[in-house]
Amino acid sequence: MEAVGGQFFRRRSLSIVAVFLVFVIANALAGGYVGFDFVASIADIPAGIAWMASNFVPSVESFEKIGQILSSLGSTVLVSIAASCTAAALAFAFAVLGSRSVGIGGPVSVAVRAIASLFRNIPVVAWAFILLFSFKQSEFTGFFALFLTSFGYLTRCYLESIDEVSGGSVEALRATGAGYFPIVAQAVVPMSITSVISWVLYMIETNIRDATLIGILTGTGIGFVFDLYYKSFRYDIAGLVIVMIVIAVIVCEAVSNYVRRQII
Numbered sequence: 001m002e003a004v005g006g007q008f009f010r011r012r013s014l015s016i017v018a019v020f021l022v023f024v025i026a027n028a029l030a031g032g033y034v035g036f037d038f039v040a041s042i043a044d045i046p047a048g049i050a051w052m053a054s055n056f057v058p059s060v061e062s063f064e065k066i067g068q069i070l071s072s073l074g075s076t077v078l079v080s081i082a083a084s085c086t087a088a089a090l091a092f093a094f095a096v097l098g099s100r101s102v103g104i105g106g107p108v109s110v111a112v113r114a115i116a117s118l119f120r121n122i123p124v125v126a127w128a129f130i131l132l133f134s135f136k137q138s139e140f141t142g143f144f145a146l147f148l149t150s151f152g153y154l155t156r157c158y159l160e161s162i163d164e165v166s167g168g169s170v171e172a173l174r175a176t177g178a179g180y181f182p183i184v185a186q187a188v189v190p191m192s193i194t195s196v197i198s199w200v201l202y203m204i205e206t207n208i209r210d211a212t213l214i215g216i217l218t219g220t221g222i223g224f225v226f227d228l229y230y231k232s233f234r235y236d237i238a239g240l241v242i243v244m245i246v247i248a249v250i251v252c253e254a255v256s257n258y259v260r261r262q263i264i
Helices: 002-034 038-055 061-098 107-121 124-135 139-165 167-175 180-218 221-231 235-263
Strands: none
Touching: 038 235, 061 107, 061 139, 061 180, 061 221, 061 235, 107 139, 124 139, 124 180, 139 180, 180 221, 180 235, 221 235
């Protein structure tokens, strides 16, 4: 028995070592292909940290721009919340239609899942570039890019949540002769509402981070302010923008965690 156990752990250890070696070899080959010098990069880290510490530290003068920064940050947060909530409402409706337990089934279910996969797998930056040609640089372009990505992601999450939690309740209501809309209202919504709220809160957090990059591309919000001062070599103000973004994300995450604890 001990011999069998020893062989098992020996094989397990050899497997871990083999996976690690494959990982190292793959990284070495990839680095060699693109000309990446790992040792030189490690040696440059201290100098890079020192440069950031000396240039991106907010100065007293940078706080003169705090009003502009807070205004743009508030706009970015509101756009992120609007895109997330709008996407959540439509995603839930689509998820109900495409669900295996309560959905219409057939081509509708396939179409819903295909649309969700398409929107989810196109990066938000790619959506922003695509939409820039149609809507130019505007707040709506950023909103629409965040909305499309959020819609695809949330639809997929809601499909899994609905299929997971509502099976037994749906069957019980069907046995009593309940119609489609009573089943959705009395089984699907109550059983999945906690998961729905949790996912939309997570999406808001994600969109606030993504909206900064989208703002750089669309010339709006806090991303535009960061890009403006970064390209003007006002690194102290750009550093203050980064600090305010980090604070906004931390506050949003704290609020989200509090709401989750209250509803779970």
